[in-house]
Amino acid sequence: MELIFKIIKFEFSNALRSKWILFYFSFFLILSFLMFNFEDETGKAVLSLMNIVLIVIPLVSIIFGTMYVYNSNDYIQMVLCQPLDRKSLYFGLYLGNAIPLALSFVVGILAGFIFTGANTEGIAPILILTINGFALTLIFTSIAFLTAIKFSDKAKGLGASILIWLMLAVIYDGLILFVTYFFRDYPIENIILGISLINPIDLARIFFILDFNISALMGYTGALFNKFFGTSLGVLVSSGLLILWFVIPFLFGLRSFNKKDF
Amino acid sequence: MIELKNIEKSFGKYQVLKDISLNIEPGKITAIVGPNGSGKTTIIKSILGLVKPDKGEILINNKSVIKEHLYRKDIGYMPQVASFPDNLTVTEVFNMISDLRKQSVNGNANLINILQLESEMNKKIKTLSGGNKQKVSACIALMFDPKIIILDEPTAGLDPVASANLKKKIIEQRDAGKTIILTSHIMTEIEELSDNILFLIEGKIVFDGTLKNLVELSGQAKLENAIAAMMDKDFKWN
Numbered sequence: 001m002e003l004i005f006k007i008i009k010f011e012f013s014n015a016l017r018s019k020w021i022l023f024y025f026s027f028f029l030i031l032s033f034l035m036f037n038f039e040d041e042t043g044k045a046v047l048s049l050m051n052i053v054l055i056v057i058p059l060v061s062i063i064f065g066t067m068y069v070y071n072s073n074d075y076i077q078m079v080l081c082q083p084l085d086r087k088s089l090y091f092g093l094y095l096g097n098a099i100p101l102a103l104s105f106v107v108g109i110l111a112g113f114i115f116t117g118a119n120t121e122g123i124a125p126i127l128i129l130t131i132n133g134f135a136l137t138l139i140f141t142s143i144a145f146l147t148a149i150k151f152s153d154k155a156k157g158l159g160a161s162i163l164i165w166l167m168l169a170v171i172y173d174g175l176i177l178f179v180t181y182f183f184r185d186y187p188i189e190n191i192i193l194g195i196s197l198i199n200p201i202d203l204a205r206i207f208f209i210l211d212f213n214i215s216a217l218m219g220y221t222g223a224l225f226n227k228f229f230g231t232s233l234g235v236l237v238s239s240g241l242l243i244l245w246f247v248i249p250f251l252f253g254l255r256s257f258n259k260k261d262f
Numbered sequence: 263m264i265e266l267k268n269i270e271k272s273f274g275k276y277q278v279l280k281d282i283s284l285n286i287e288p289g290k291i292t293a294i295v296g297p298n299g300s301g302k303t304t305i306i307k308s309i310l311g312l313v314k315p316d317k318g319e320i321l322i323n324n325k326s327v328i329k330e331h332l333y334r335k336d337i338g339y340m341p342q343v344a345s346f347p348d349n350l351t352v353t354e355v356f357n358m359i360s361d362l363r364k365q366s367v368n369g370n371a372n373l374i375n376i377l378q379l380e381s382e383m384n385k386k387i388k389t390l391s392g393g394n395k396q397k398v399s400a401c402i403a404l405m406f407d408p409k410i411i412i413l414d415e416p417t418a419g420l421d422p423v424a425s426a427n428l429k430k431k432i433i434e435q436r437d438a439g440k441t442i443i444l445t446s447h448i449m450t451e452i453e454e455l456s457d458n459i460l461f462l463i464e465g466k467i468v469f470d471g472t473l474k475n476l477v478e479l480s481g482q483a484k485l486e487n488a489i490a491a492m493m494d495k496d497f498k499w500n
Contacts, residue, residue: 003362006361006362007362010347010350010358013349013350013354014347014348014349014350017349018349072347073345074341074343074344074345074346075345075346075347077312077341077345078341078344078345078346078359078402079362080310080311080312081310081312081334081337081339081341082334082335082359082362082363083331083332083333083334083335083362083363084331084334084362085331086331259314260314261273261307261312261313261314262307262312262313
Protein backbone atom coordinates (compact mmCIF):
# COMPACT_ATOMS: atom_id res chain seq x y z
CA MET A 1 0.00 0.00 0.00
CA GLU A 2 2.77 2.37 0.95
CA LEU A 3 4.50 1.71 -2.36
CA ILE A 4 1.31 2.41 -4.30
CA PHE A 5 1.04 5.80 -2.62
CA LYS A 6 4.66 6.55 -3.37
CA ILE A 7 4.17 5.84 -7.07
CA ILE A 8 0.98 7.87 -7.16
CA LYS A 9 2.78 10.74 -5.48
CA PHE A 10 5.50 10.72 -8.13
CA GLU A 11 3.04 10.31 -10.96
CA PHE A 12 1.03 13.20 -9.58
CA SER A 13 3.95 15.56 -9.40
CA ASN A 14 4.78 14.52 -12.95
CA ALA A 15 1.21 14.96 -14.20
CA LEU A 16 0.72 18.33 -12.55
CA ARG A 17 3.64 19.68 -14.51
CA SER A 18 2.36 18.30 -17.76
CA LYS A 19 0.76 20.82 -20.08
CA TRP A 20 -1.82 18.29 -21.23
CA ILE A 21 -3.46 18.08 -17.86
CA LEU A 22 -3.59 21.86 -17.64
CA PHE A 23 -5.12 22.01 -21.10
CA TYR A 24 -7.68 19.35 -20.22
CA PHE A 25 -8.60 21.20 -17.03
CA SER A 26 -8.91 24.54 -18.86
CA PHE A 27 -11.09 22.90 -21.50
CA PHE A 28 -13.67 21.82 -18.94
CA LEU A 29 -13.39 25.03 -16.97
CA ILE A 30 -14.10 27.20 -20.01
CA LEU A 31 -16.76 24.84 -21.31
CA SER A 32 -18.59 24.72 -18.01
CA PHE A 33 -18.25 28.47 -17.54
CA LEU A 34 -19.68 29.17 -20.99
CA MET A 35 -22.51 26.66 -20.66
CA PHE A 36 -23.67 27.89 -17.29
CA ASN A 37 -23.27 31.49 -18.36
CA PHE A 38 -25.27 31.28 -21.54
CA GLU A 39 -27.88 28.77 -20.48
CA ASP A 40 -30.48 29.99 -18.04
CA GLU A 41 -31.52 26.61 -16.77
CA THR A 42 -28.96 24.49 -14.99
CA GLY A 43 -30.63 21.37 -16.33
CA LYS A 44 -30.13 22.30 -19.96
CA ALA A 45 -26.54 23.35 -19.38
CA VAL A 46 -25.79 20.06 -17.62
CA LEU A 47 -27.40 18.15 -20.45
CA SER A 48 -25.29 19.93 -23.07
CA LEU A 49 -22.21 19.27 -20.96
CA MET A 50 -23.19 15.62 -20.65
CA ASN A 51 -23.34 15.22 -24.41
CA ILE A 52 -19.82 16.59 -24.72
CA VAL A 53 -18.58 14.57 -21.76
CA LEU A 54 -19.87 11.33 -23.27
CA ILE A 55 -17.70 11.85 -26.34
CA VAL A 56 -14.67 13.71 -25.02
CA ILE A 57 -13.90 11.84 -21.79
CA PRO A 58 -13.80 8.35 -23.32
CA LEU A 59 -11.68 9.65 -26.21
CA VAL A 60 -9.18 11.57 -24.10
CA SER A 61 -8.98 8.91 -21.39
CA ILE A 62 -8.35 6.07 -23.80
CA ILE A 63 -5.77 7.92 -25.89
CA PHE A 64 -4.07 9.54 -22.94
CA GLY A 65 -3.99 6.22 -21.05
CA THR A 66 -2.62 4.26 -24.00
CA MET A 67 0.08 6.79 -24.76
CA TYR A 68 0.92 7.03 -21.10
CA VAL A 69 1.64 3.29 -20.85
CA TYR A 70 3.82 3.34 -23.97
CA ASN A 71 5.65 6.47 -22.90
CA SER A 72 6.21 5.03 -19.45
CA ASN A 73 7.70 1.82 -20.79
CA ASP A 74 11.28 2.70 -19.85
CA TYR A 75 10.16 4.22 -16.61
CA ILE A 76 8.27 1.01 -15.80
CA GLN A 77 11.43 -0.94 -16.51
CA MET A 78 13.39 1.30 -14.21
CA VAL A 79 10.91 0.91 -11.37
CA LEU A 80 10.65 -2.84 -11.91
CA CYS A 81 14.39 -3.10 -11.30
CA GLN A 82 13.73 -1.88 -7.78
CA PRO A 83 12.43 -4.15 -5.01
CA LEU A 84 8.83 -3.52 -5.91
CA ASP A 85 6.07 -5.90 -6.94
CA ARG A 86 4.29 -5.48 -10.24
CA LYS A 87 0.86 -5.25 -8.67
CA SER A 88 1.74 -2.15 -6.65
CA LEU A 89 3.31 -0.58 -9.71
CA TYR A 90 0.22 -1.26 -11.81
CA PHE A 91 -2.11 0.21 -9.21
CA GLY A 92 0.17 3.20 -8.81
CA LEU A 93 0.48 3.84 -12.53
CA TYR A 94 -3.23 3.44 -13.07
CA LEU A 95 -4.29 5.73 -10.28
CA GLY A 96 -1.47 8.16 -11.05
CA ASN A 97 -2.89 8.50 -14.54
CA ALA A 98 -6.63 8.26 -13.93
CA ILE A 99 -6.92 10.49 -10.87
CA PRO A 100 -5.28 13.63 -12.33
CA LEU A 101 -7.45 13.24 -15.44
CA ALA A 102 -10.62 12.73 -13.44
CA LEU A 103 -9.78 15.59 -11.07
CA SER A 104 -9.07 18.01 -13.93
CA PHE A 105 -12.52 17.24 -15.23
CA VAL A 106 -14.32 17.42 -11.88
CA VAL A 107 -12.57 20.57 -10.70
CA GLY A 108 -12.93 22.25 -14.11
CA ILE A 109 -16.65 21.58 -14.31
CA LEU A 110 -17.36 22.46 -10.69
CA ALA A 111 -15.27 25.63 -10.82
CA GLY A 112 -17.16 26.86 -13.90
CA PHE A 113 -20.41 26.05 -12.16
CA ILE A 114 -19.48 27.85 -8.97
CA PHE A 115 -18.05 30.92 -10.75
CA THR A 116 -21.22 31.53 -12.71
CA GLY A 117 -23.45 30.83 -9.74
CA ALA A 118 -26.01 29.35 -12.08
CA ASN A 119 -28.06 27.23 -9.80
CA THR A 120 -31.70 26.85 -10.58
CA GLU A 121 -32.16 23.17 -9.89
CA GLY A 122 -29.91 22.39 -6.98
CA ILE A 123 -26.63 20.55 -7.05
CA ALA A 124 -27.97 17.09 -7.99
CA PRO A 125 -27.66 17.26 -11.82
CA ILE A 126 -24.12 18.58 -11.70
CA LEU A 127 -23.17 15.92 -9.17
CA ILE A 128 -24.51 13.18 -11.40
CA LEU A 129 -22.60 14.67 -14.31
CA THR A 130 -19.34 14.67 -12.37
CA ILE A 131 -19.87 11.13 -11.07
CA ASN A 132 -20.51 10.01 -14.61
CA GLY A 133 -17.43 11.74 -16.00
CA PHE A 134 -15.35 10.34 -13.18
CA ALA A 135 -16.62 6.82 -13.87
CA LEU A 136 -15.98 7.14 -17.61
CA THR A 137 -12.42 8.30 -16.92
CA LEU A 138 -11.76 5.26 -14.73
CA ILE A 139 -13.37 2.87 -17.23
CA PHE A 140 -11.61 4.14 -20.33
CA THR A 141 -8.28 4.43 -18.57
CA SER A 142 -8.56 0.79 -17.56
CA ILE A 143 -9.46 -0.20 -21.13
CA ALA A 144 -6.51 1.89 -22.36
CA PHE A 145 -4.12 0.15 -19.95
CA LEU A 146 -5.32 -3.28 -21.02
CA THR A 147 -4.93 -2.39 -24.71
CA ALA A 148 -1.49 -0.87 -24.32
CA ILE A 149 -0.22 -3.84 -22.31
CA LYS A 150 -1.65 -6.38 -24.74
CA PHE A 151 -0.09 -4.75 -27.82
CA SER A 152 3.67 -4.30 -27.67
CA ASP A 153 3.57 -2.26 -30.84
CA LYS A 154 2.67 1.35 -30.16
CA ALA A 155 0.99 2.00 -33.51
CA LYS A 156 -1.16 -1.11 -33.21
CA GLY A 157 -2.10 -0.35 -29.61
CA LEU A 158 -3.06 3.23 -30.36
CA GLY A 159 -4.99 2.10 -33.40
CA ALA A 160 -6.85 -0.48 -31.33
CA SER A 161 -7.69 2.15 -28.71
CA ILE A 162 -9.08 4.57 -31.26
CA LEU A 163 -11.05 1.74 -32.83
CA ILE A 164 -12.53 0.76 -29.46
CA TRP A 165 -13.57 4.35 -28.85
CA LEU A 166 -15.02 4.65 -32.34
CA MET A 167 -16.96 1.42 -31.88
CA LEU A 168 -18.40 2.41 -28.52
CA ALA A 169 -19.01 6.09 -29.14
CA VAL A 170 -20.03 6.24 -32.77
CA ILE A 171 -20.52 3.00 -34.69
CA TYR A 172 -22.42 1.36 -31.86
CA ASP A 173 -25.35 3.79 -32.07
CA GLY A 174 -25.60 3.19 -35.77
CA LEU A 175 -25.53 -0.54 -35.16
CA ILE A 176 -28.44 -0.35 -32.74
CA LEU A 177 -30.36 1.76 -35.19
CA PHE A 178 -29.65 -0.72 -37.93
CA VAL A 179 -30.74 -3.70 -35.80
CA THR A 180 -33.93 -1.98 -34.70
CA TYR A 181 -34.78 -1.00 -38.24
CA PHE A 182 -33.91 -4.31 -39.82
CA PHE A 183 -35.74 -6.42 -37.27
CA ARG A 184 -38.56 -3.98 -36.62
CA ASP A 185 -41.18 -6.69 -37.15
CA TYR A 186 -39.74 -8.90 -34.42
CA PRO A 187 -39.88 -8.55 -30.63
CA ILE A 188 -36.25 -7.53 -30.19
CA GLU A 189 -36.54 -5.19 -27.24
CA ASN A 190 -34.70 -7.49 -24.90
CA ILE A 191 -31.93 -8.04 -27.40
CA ILE A 192 -31.49 -4.29 -27.80
CA LEU A 193 -31.45 -3.98 -24.04
CA GLY A 194 -28.80 -6.65 -23.90
CA ILE A 195 -26.70 -4.86 -26.50
CA SER A 196 -26.97 -1.57 -24.65
CA LEU A 197 -25.58 -3.23 -21.54
CA ILE A 198 -22.32 -3.94 -23.29
CA ASN A 199 -21.49 -0.32 -24.00
CA PRO A 200 -20.16 1.77 -21.11
CA ILE A 201 -20.91 5.04 -22.88
CA ASP A 202 -24.53 4.04 -23.36
CA LEU A 203 -24.68 2.88 -19.77
CA ALA A 204 -23.35 6.22 -18.61
CA ARG A 205 -25.96 7.99 -20.69
CA ILE A 206 -28.72 5.79 -19.28
CA PHE A 207 -27.44 6.25 -15.76
CA PHE A 208 -27.45 10.01 -16.22
CA ILE A 209 -30.86 10.20 -17.82
CA LEU A 210 -32.53 7.84 -15.36
CA ASP A 211 -31.19 9.91 -12.49
CA PHE A 212 -32.25 13.04 -14.22
CA ASN A 213 -35.62 11.57 -15.08
CA ILE A 214 -36.20 13.18 -18.45
CA SER A 215 -37.91 10.46 -20.40
CA ALA A 216 -38.10 12.56 -23.55
CA LEU A 217 -34.32 12.53 -23.78
CA MET A 218 -33.83 8.91 -22.95
CA GLY A 219 -33.57 7.69 -26.46
CA TYR A 220 -34.59 4.22 -27.45
CA THR A 221 -32.32 2.21 -25.16
CA GLY A 222 -32.89 4.57 -22.24
CA ALA A 223 -36.64 4.20 -22.53
CA LEU A 224 -36.32 0.43 -22.83
CA PHE A 225 -34.09 0.35 -19.83
CA ASN A 226 -36.53 2.40 -17.82
CA LYS A 227 -39.42 0.22 -18.84
CA PHE A 228 -37.58 -2.95 -18.02
CA PHE A 229 -35.97 -2.06 -14.73
CA GLY A 230 -37.84 1.02 -13.49
CA THR A 231 -35.90 4.07 -12.34
CA SER A 232 -34.28 2.94 -9.11
CA LEU A 233 -33.46 -0.58 -10.22
CA GLY A 234 -32.29 0.89 -13.54
CA VAL A 235 -29.86 3.19 -11.73
CA LEU A 236 -28.63 0.26 -9.68
CA VAL A 237 -28.16 -2.03 -12.67
CA SER A 238 -26.48 0.61 -14.81
CA SER A 239 -24.10 1.66 -12.06
CA GLY A 240 -23.33 -1.98 -11.27
CA LEU A 241 -22.51 -2.64 -14.91
CA LEU A 242 -20.39 0.50 -15.07
CA ILE A 243 -18.40 -0.85 -12.12
CA LEU A 244 -17.94 -4.14 -13.99
CA TRP A 245 -16.75 -2.20 -17.02
CA PHE A 246 -14.04 -0.76 -14.82
CA VAL A 247 -13.15 -3.90 -12.85
CA ILE A 248 -12.94 -6.44 -15.68
CA PRO A 249 -10.51 -4.59 -17.99
CA PHE A 250 -8.53 -3.54 -14.94
CA LEU A 251 -8.06 -7.13 -13.73
CA PHE A 252 -7.24 -8.43 -17.20
CA GLY A 253 -4.75 -5.59 -17.59
CA LEU A 254 -3.16 -6.45 -14.25
CA ARG A 255 -2.90 -10.11 -15.23
CA SER A 256 -1.22 -9.28 -18.52
CA PHE A 257 1.07 -6.80 -16.77
CA ASN A 258 2.18 -9.52 -14.34
CA LYS A 259 3.15 -11.82 -17.21
CA LYS A 260 4.61 -9.21 -19.54
CA ASP A 261 8.27 -9.16 -20.57
CA PHE A 262 9.92 -5.75 -20.48
CA MET B 263 25.51 -16.79 -5.67
CA ILE B 264 23.54 -16.36 -8.91
CA GLU B 265 22.51 -19.58 -10.55
CA LEU B 266 20.44 -20.17 -13.66
CA LYS B 267 19.06 -23.66 -14.24
CA ASN B 268 17.76 -24.77 -17.62
CA ILE B 269 16.34 -21.39 -18.55
CA GLU B 270 14.38 -21.26 -21.77
CA LYS B 271 12.71 -18.25 -23.28
CA SER B 272 10.95 -17.61 -26.56
CA PHE B 273 9.53 -14.41 -27.98
CA GLY B 274 6.85 -15.66 -30.33
CA LYS B 275 8.39 -18.27 -32.60
CA TYR B 276 11.89 -17.09 -31.94
CA GLN B 277 13.68 -18.96 -29.18
CA VAL B 278 16.08 -16.55 -27.52
CA LEU B 279 17.45 -18.67 -24.69
CA LYS B 280 18.00 -22.38 -25.17
CA ASP B 281 18.46 -24.38 -22.00
CA ILE B 282 20.79 -21.93 -20.29
CA SER B 283 22.44 -23.12 -17.09
CA LEU B 284 25.14 -21.08 -15.48
CA ASN B 285 26.75 -19.98 -12.26
CA ILE B 286 27.94 -16.46 -11.68
CA GLU B 287 30.94 -16.47 -9.40
CA PRO B 288 30.54 -14.14 -6.41
CA GLY B 289 33.03 -11.33 -5.97
CA LYS B 290 34.06 -11.43 -9.64
CA ILE B 291 33.27 -9.50 -12.78
CA THR B 292 31.54 -11.71 -15.31
CA ALA B 293 31.19 -10.41 -18.85
CA ILE B 294 28.48 -11.75 -21.10
CA VAL B 295 29.61 -11.49 -24.70
CA GLY B 296 28.15 -12.55 -27.99
CA PRO B 297 26.83 -11.20 -31.25
CA ASN B 298 23.77 -8.92 -31.40
CA GLY B 299 20.61 -10.85 -30.63
CA SER B 300 22.42 -13.71 -28.91
CA GLY B 301 20.36 -13.30 -25.72
CA LYS B 302 22.70 -11.29 -23.47
CA THR B 303 20.13 -8.73 -22.41
CA THR B 304 17.46 -11.42 -22.05
CA ILE B 305 19.63 -13.26 -19.52
CA ILE B 306 20.17 -10.06 -17.57
CA LYS B 307 16.51 -9.17 -17.68
CA SER B 308 15.55 -12.67 -16.54
CA ILE B 309 17.76 -12.30 -13.49
CA LEU B 310 16.07 -8.98 -12.75
CA GLY B 311 12.58 -10.38 -13.30
CA LEU B 312 11.85 -8.03 -16.19
CA VAL B 313 11.56 -11.01 -18.50
CA LYS B 314 9.67 -14.08 -17.32
CA PRO B 315 11.40 -17.29 -18.46
CA ASP B 316 9.21 -20.01 -19.99
CA LYS B 317 11.08 -22.73 -18.16
CA GLY B 318 13.82 -23.15 -15.60
CA GLU B 319 14.85 -21.66 -12.31
CA ILE B 320 16.85 -18.67 -11.17
CA LEU B 321 18.44 -18.86 -7.76
CA ILE B 322 20.11 -16.05 -5.87
CA ASN B 323 21.76 -17.16 -2.64
CA ASN B 324 20.03 -20.53 -3.14
CA LYS B 325 16.57 -19.01 -3.20
CA SER B 326 14.34 -19.07 -6.23
CA VAL B 327 13.62 -15.50 -7.30
CA ILE B 328 11.00 -16.04 -10.00
CA LYS B 329 7.81 -14.29 -8.84
CA GLU B 330 9.73 -12.60 -6.02
CA HIS B 331 10.68 -8.94 -5.84
CA LEU B 332 12.39 -8.17 -2.57
CA TYR B 333 15.68 -9.73 -3.72
CA ARG B 334 16.12 -6.74 -6.02
CA LYS B 335 17.11 -4.57 -3.09
CA ASP B 336 20.52 -6.24 -3.41
CA ILE B 337 20.80 -5.50 -7.13
CA GLY B 338 21.88 -2.33 -8.88
CA TYR B 339 21.07 -2.27 -12.60
CA MET B 340 22.15 0.01 -15.38
CA PRO B 341 20.12 -0.69 -18.54
CA GLN B 342 21.31 -0.32 -22.10
CA VAL B 343 19.08 2.69 -22.69
CA ALA B 344 18.23 4.74 -19.65
CA SER B 345 14.92 6.47 -19.31
CA PHE B 346 13.22 8.30 -16.49
CA PRO B 347 10.11 10.41 -16.06
CA ASP B 348 10.81 13.38 -18.30
CA ASN B 349 9.50 16.14 -16.12
CA LEU B 350 11.54 15.31 -13.03
CA THR B 351 14.97 16.70 -12.24
CA VAL B 352 17.94 14.41 -11.64
CA THR B 353 17.78 15.06 -7.90
CA GLU B 354 14.09 14.19 -7.86
CA VAL B 355 14.75 10.93 -9.71
CA PHE B 356 17.44 10.00 -7.18
CA ASN B 357 15.10 10.80 -4.32
CA MET B 358 12.30 8.86 -5.95
CA ILE B 359 14.34 5.69 -6.30
CA SER B 360 15.78 6.07 -2.84
CA ASP B 361 12.25 6.40 -1.54
CA LEU B 362 11.01 3.36 -3.48
CA ARG B 363 13.91 1.23 -2.33
CA LYS B 364 13.61 2.48 1.23
CA GLN B 365 17.41 2.63 1.18
CA SER B 366 19.55 5.62 1.87
CA VAL B 367 22.08 6.74 -0.67
CA ASN B 368 25.64 5.58 -0.11
CA GLY B 369 28.56 7.56 -1.41
CA ASN B 370 26.32 9.42 -3.82
CA ALA B 371 28.29 12.66 -3.67
CA ASN B 372 31.40 10.82 -4.72
CA LEU B 373 29.63 9.15 -7.65
CA ILE B 374 28.11 12.41 -8.85
CA ASN B 375 31.54 13.89 -8.66
CA ILE B 376 33.42 11.22 -10.58
CA LEU B 377 30.74 11.09 -13.28
CA GLN B 378 30.72 14.90 -13.50
CA LEU B 379 27.03 15.22 -12.88
CA GLU B 380 27.10 18.15 -10.43
CA SER B 381 25.97 20.72 -12.97
CA GLU B 382 23.11 18.49 -14.15
CA MET B 383 21.50 17.78 -10.81
CA ASN B 384 18.75 20.39 -11.03
CA LYS B 385 18.03 19.95 -14.72
CA LYS B 386 14.99 18.11 -15.94
CA ILE B 387 15.63 14.69 -17.44
CA LYS B 388 14.22 15.71 -20.82
CA THR B 389 16.90 18.37 -21.22
CA LEU B 390 19.76 15.91 -20.58
CA SER B 391 21.88 14.46 -23.35
CA GLY B 392 21.95 10.69 -23.93
CA GLY B 393 25.35 10.43 -22.28
CA ASN B 394 24.25 12.32 -19.21
CA LYS B 395 21.21 10.09 -18.86
CA GLN B 396 23.57 7.12 -18.92
CA LYS B 397 25.55 8.73 -16.12
CA VAL B 398 22.40 9.17 -14.05
CA SER B 399 21.64 5.53 -14.70
CA ALA B 400 25.15 4.47 -13.62
CA CYS B 401 24.76 6.50 -10.44
CA ILE B 402 21.49 4.76 -9.65
CA ALA B 403 23.02 1.33 -10.22
CA LEU B 404 25.82 2.04 -7.77
CA MET B 405 24.48 4.45 -5.21
CA PHE B 406 22.71 2.02 -2.89
CA ASP B 407 25.81 -0.07 -2.40
CA PRO B 408 24.16 -3.24 -3.77
CA LYS B 409 25.80 -6.66 -3.48
CA ILE B 410 25.11 -7.45 -7.13
CA ILE B 411 25.74 -4.93 -9.90
CA ILE B 412 24.41 -5.55 -13.40
CA LEU B 413 25.58 -3.26 -16.19
CA ASP B 414 24.26 -3.55 -19.73
CA GLU B 415 26.81 -1.83 -21.97
CA PRO B 416 27.83 0.60 -19.26
CA THR B 417 30.23 2.82 -21.18
CA ALA B 418 28.32 3.08 -24.46
CA GLY B 419 27.59 6.76 -24.97
CA LEU B 420 29.82 8.04 -22.18
CA ASP B 421 32.58 10.54 -22.78
CA PRO B 422 36.15 9.21 -22.30
CA VAL B 423 36.64 10.78 -18.87
CA ALA B 424 33.37 9.50 -17.48
CA SER B 425 33.97 6.13 -19.11
CA ALA B 426 37.42 5.79 -17.52
CA ASN B 427 36.09 6.87 -14.14
CA LEU B 428 33.20 4.45 -14.32
CA LYS B 429 35.53 1.58 -15.17
CA LYS B 430 37.71 2.50 -12.21
CA LYS B 431 34.62 2.49 -10.04
CA ILE B 432 33.58 -0.94 -11.35
CA ILE B 433 36.96 -2.42 -10.44
CA GLU B 434 36.77 -0.77 -7.02
CA GLN B 435 33.40 -2.39 -6.48
CA ARG B 436 34.74 -5.80 -7.47
CA ASP B 437 37.62 -5.37 -5.04
CA ALA B 438 35.08 -4.55 -2.36
CA GLY B 439 33.60 -8.02 -2.92
CA LYS B 440 30.65 -7.15 -5.16
CA THR B 441 29.40 -9.55 -7.80
CA ILE B 442 29.30 -7.79 -11.16
CA ILE B 443 27.73 -8.82 -14.44
CA LEU B 444 28.28 -6.73 -17.52
CA THR B 445 27.82 -6.86 -21.25
CA SER B 446 29.83 -4.93 -23.76
CA HIS B 447 30.85 -4.92 -27.39
CA ILE B 448 34.09 -3.14 -26.62
CA MET B 449 36.67 -5.91 -26.35
CA THR B 450 39.36 -3.80 -24.74
CA GLU B 451 36.90 -2.95 -22.03
CA ILE B 452 36.14 -6.61 -21.40
CA GLU B 453 39.83 -7.39 -21.29
CA GLU B 454 40.36 -4.59 -18.82
CA LEU B 455 37.46 -5.42 -16.53
CA SER B 456 36.35 -9.00 -16.58
CA ASP B 457 37.50 -12.04 -14.67
CA ASN B 458 35.08 -14.49 -16.24
CA ILE B 459 33.50 -14.66 -19.66
CA LEU B 460 30.20 -16.12 -20.74
CA PHE B 461 30.07 -16.49 -24.48
CA LEU B 462 26.63 -16.76 -26.03
CA ILE B 463 25.74 -17.62 -29.59
CA GLU B 464 22.11 -17.85 -30.64
CA GLY B 465 20.86 -18.33 -27.12
CA LYS B 466 23.33 -21.04 -26.14
CA ILE B 467 26.38 -20.79 -23.94
CA VAL B 468 29.36 -21.82 -25.98
CA PHE B 469 31.99 -20.84 -23.46
CA ASP B 470 31.96 -20.30 -19.71
CA GLY B 471 35.32 -19.74 -18.06
CA THR B 472 38.09 -17.29 -17.38
CA LEU B 473 39.32 -14.74 -19.85
CA LYS B 474 42.67 -16.49 -20.00
CA ASN B 475 41.06 -19.83 -20.87
CA LEU B 476 39.10 -18.26 -23.67
CA VAL B 477 42.14 -16.72 -25.29
CA GLU B 478 44.09 -19.97 -24.94
CA LEU B 479 41.25 -22.00 -26.38
CA SER B 480 40.97 -19.82 -29.45
CA GLY B 481 44.67 -19.95 -30.17
CA GLN B 482 44.69 -16.19 -30.70
CA ALA B 483 46.78 -13.61 -28.90
CA LYS B 484 44.11 -10.99 -28.38
CA LEU B 485 40.59 -11.25 -27.00
CA GLU B 486 39.17 -9.40 -29.96
CA ASN B 487 40.59 -11.93 -32.38
CA ALA B 488 39.65 -14.79 -30.09
CA ILE B 489 36.02 -13.70 -30.02
CA ALA B 490 35.98 -13.11 -33.75
CA ALA B 491 37.44 -16.58 -34.34
CA MET B 492 34.84 -18.16 -32.10
CA MET B 493 31.94 -16.42 -33.80
CA ASP B 494 33.04 -18.11 -36.98
CA LYS B 495 30.74 -21.03 -37.74
CA ASP B 496 33.67 -23.28 -38.60
CA PHE B 497 35.33 -22.80 -35.23
CA LYS B 498 36.00 -26.17 -33.61
CA TRP B 499 35.07 -26.24 -29.92
CA ASN B 500 37.07 -28.81 -27.99
